[in-house]
Amino acid sequence: MIVERQPRDLHDALAKTIVGQENVLEALLLALLCNGHVLLEGPPGLAKTLACRSLAAALEGDFKRIQFTPDLLPSDIVGTRIFDQRESSFATVLGPIFANVVLADEINRAPAKVQSALLEAMQERQVTIGPQSHALPDPFVVMATMNPLDSEGTYALPIAQMDRFLMKINVGYPTREEELQILDRFAVADTQPVRCVATLDDVRSWRAAAHAVHVDEKLKRYIVDLVAITRAAEGVSVKSAGGDTLKAADLIDYGASPRATLALAFLARGRALLDGRDFALPDDVRAVAAPAMRHRIGFNYRLATENVSADRVIDAMIAAIPAP
């Protein structure tokens, strides 16, 4: 399928505003192409809001930001019904979730009831307010953030809830060179707004094109092997920070779900399309393997006691499966 405006144009437009954070940009675009949502973990001030706002602007779409707090109510997200005294009837006020790009900031600061309201909306792509169901706009991408530095007063997301995110990205600090670029770019008072480079219709056609990207049988087997090893990682060993060799299987309570298998295939297709190809490669699968699986694997307490990072274990498991 040939699409006139390419997803790469959108990426390039965003890259003109966002310095570095290539993985965040790619994750946003992949979520858009694969009709999924992204969970970001990283310290504040890393251009997450700017990335979401820029994405919405580049698509001429709506952008909403929801700051999650302990006193937030589900109705603050999805909307509510209020009584109109003049009309003597109830009117529906739609919540901030009705936007094309939604930033759910510090999602783990809200209680489980609010989290589940958001996650259900993400899954069903519709919300019910009173007697009426309202479809969410299409495209609809949620970028949720979690702050790892401040765990006080937070409500951890259960893995079953996190499974609904297509991918989880660990956001890191920019490099020294990138930070110098940030200084130069944002020192001026009026930064150039992101120009619109595609329409929402383009996104829908890109999605169809991504769906048609070919995934070879060899790649499908590779994907299944990658997910399977998270469930039976007896043969994989990993070095702890202290230099001890540990069995990956001893650090994992349960592996990735079949939803991870589907996510890997979707994301590999999306990445191939971003790269201008209509067939996926092992590189596509390997590049998305950690983001697609890291929030779907249940690590146990030994991960912390042995001072091993989850990503190191995931990398060891990915490396243990030879690419086709």
Add this chain to the structure above:
Amino acid sequence: MARKLTAPLILVAAAWLAAAGTGRAQTLQRLTVESFVLSADTLQPQVDVPFHVIVTLHVRESVSEITNLQLPMLAQLDLLGDERQTLSGPRGTQYREVVTVVAHADGRIMIAPATLQAIDARDGKPKQWFTNDLPLSVHSSATRIANGVAVGLLAHIARFFAALLWLALLVGAAVLAIFLLRRRAPVPPPAPVPVSYQQVPLLSEAERRRHQIEDALLVLRAERTRSAAVRVRAAVWRVIGAPEGETLGDVLRRPGCNEGALRDLLVALERSAFTYDEDLPGAIDDACAALERYVGSLT
């Protein structure tokens, strides 16, 4: 089918050694080759029925492994497996490699000799040894029945000519006996030549790489299939020293791989290995063109 029957048999080194690094030419083994034979468990395999091609080498030295032995690339056969066995003892070493293959089309297949490069322990010179070649006649069930009728007819004709040949041999033997009795000179027995060899100059790494890439090009041109593309991709990766299990991204990060003709070749081979079926002919054309350009860049 006709094209397959008349197509030049493309046989190249499938066992391109994993360590194709520099200095390989200087590490030839010093061997006394006593026999080097290529055989098969049947010379008339059936379509879609696996059979074995066997390489047997016997050397006088006791060694733990045989290096620089190159199997023919079995372009018209599908490789199903490969089993190697090296038995060393006081009387030398027997190396036996059994390749399990299957043919998917009937017709004649000529398997070219396997080769071995080593220093000949007899005279200290680097040489290349060749096995015999191996003609195979692949039959489908239908052709076997048709051939059965033809074979019966031919058998009668063959018996007639055999009788004539015997008569001529008897007369010839009588004439030879008379001649030898008259000369009475002792005739030295011919020296046994168990295997054929030719003295070869040691190839440089670039020349070796060029030969291997040319062979890969021949394979891909002759057999324009996905499996051939995957095999050629694996072979080219071995030539540049990339281990199996890496991705294209890993390979491109190796020194010298992400530039010029080699980069184009690696990308083209990746496409031919993973693209969808409708795109495969175009992908193989591109891969062949990239192989040509890479060969050109090596000369």
